[in-house]
Amino acid sequence: MRKQTILFDMDDTLIYCNKFFDLVIDQFADQMETWFNGYPFSIEEMKKKQAEIDLERVLVSGFSPDHFPQSFIDTYEYFTDLTGRTKSQEEVERLLTLGASVYGHSIEPYAYMEETLRELQGDGHELHLYTGGDPAIQMRKVTEAGIERYFADRIHITRHKNAEFLNGLIRAYGFDRRDTWMIGNSLRTDILPALKNGIHAIFMPVEREWAYNLVEIDVEPSGAFFTLTSLSQIPETIRGYAISKYASGS
Numbered sequence: 090m091r092k093q094t095i096l097f098d099m100d101d102t103l104i105y106c107n108k109f110f111d112l113v114i115d116q117f118a119d120q121m122e123t124w125f126n127g128y129p130f131s132i133e134e135m136k137k138k139q140a141e142i143d144l145e146r147v148l149v150s151g152f153s154p155d156h157f158p159q160s161f162i163d164t165y166e167y168f169t170d171l172t173g174r175t176k177s178q179e180e181v182e183r184l185l186t187l188g189a190s191v192y193g194h195s196i197e198p199y200a201y202m203e204e205t206l207r208e209l210q211g212d213g214h215e216l217h218l219y220t221g222g223d224p225a226i227q228m229r230k231v232t233e234a235g236i237e238r239y240f241a242d243r244i245h246i247t248r249h250k251n252a253e254f255l256n257g258l259i260r261a262y263g264f265d266r267r268d269t270w271m272i273g274n275s276l277r278t279d280i281l282p283a284l285k286n287g288i289h290a291i292f293m294p295v296e297r298e299w300a301y302n303l304v305e306i307d308v309e310p311s312g313a314f315f316t317l318t319s320l321s322q323i324p325e326t327i328r329g330y331a332i333s334k335y336a337s338g339s
Contacts, residue, residue: 090331092213094264096245098273099220099227101295103206103320104234105197110157111297113191114139117161117184121168124180128172139164144301151248152221158188192226196233201321206239208324217243219258219271221250221278250275252282259286267312270327275302280314289313289330291323 100106117139118132125135143160150156161184169176209216218240220227227246231237237244247254259266269288273279274295281304283290289312313330317323 090212090328091268091335092215093327093331094215094217094262094269095209095327096217096219096258096269096271097206098271098275098279099218099230099234100222101274102272102279102293103199103202103236104230105199107295107297109191109194113187117164117187120184120187121165125168125172125174128168128174130168135164135168138167140300142167147301152223152250153248154189154192154223154226157191158185161185161188196230198234199320201319202234202236205320205323206236209327210239212324212328214327215243216240217245217262219245219250219255221247223248250278250282252285255282256286259288264288268331270313272323274298276306277302277304281306281308284308284310284314287311290315291326292316293320294318 097103114136118136121135122132139160142163143157146153146156146160146163162181165180165184166176168174206216216239218231218236224246228244231240231244245258255271258264259269266287270291271279271283271288272291272293274293276292280290280292284306285308290310291313292315294316315326315330317326
């Protein structure tokens with residue numbers, strides 16, 4: 090079997106992420122319900138507005154660490170303007186602190202993370218970590234998850250994770266697209282860019298996905314495109330595809 094180049098997403102592929110955002114959003118909604126008690130708004134309406142604002146910010150500024158806390162402030166100001174309720178700097182600061190707290194949670198790996206990376210490395214493949222976000226925050230996660238030994242200096246972090254950046258990465262490292270894989274949970278930032286760049290893709294859907302990650306796949310795969318439900322399925326899937334591909338001479 091020929092060596093494959095395998096790019097892994099990190100958040101909600103190797104380690105949990107969205108569930109911590111959901112917990113903080115629930116705390117935000119509870120706080121907003123307390124402050125806006127008596128006004129004709131439900132918790133769900135407040136959460137929907139926050140999600141809309143957060144999505145708009147990410148589309149403009151990418152994975153900046155400021156966008157999530159700021160979405161709390163923007164939502165708070167939207168409802169104070171709507172109701173005429175007095176704005177409070179103390180409340181603003183409280184929301185900023187709450188929003189920023191999402192980046193300090195303990196790392197929780199997905200099942201079979203360690204075993205999967207070890208097996209792929211043992212098969213002789215070259216592993217890369219390709220993740221979106223703030224470099225300092227993402228590197229803290231890498232360190233706490235203990236996965237540096239699998240990726241070494243092959244860790245790529247960007248605030249704008251898209252087809253253009255991936256293409257630049259492929260060209261800069263001279264990846265053979267016929268032997269390159271992208272593995273991740275995001276249709277928008279992992280799978281669609283991979284298919285647009287003519288590399289293999291493995292989609293790892295999660296139970297509760299961030300709306301930002303959900304897009305239509307409108308590209309015909311030129312290579313492999315699998316949907317798997319466990320990291321443990323990845324080594325055999327890649328092994329089986331690579332062996333059958335080269336056995337057939339394609």
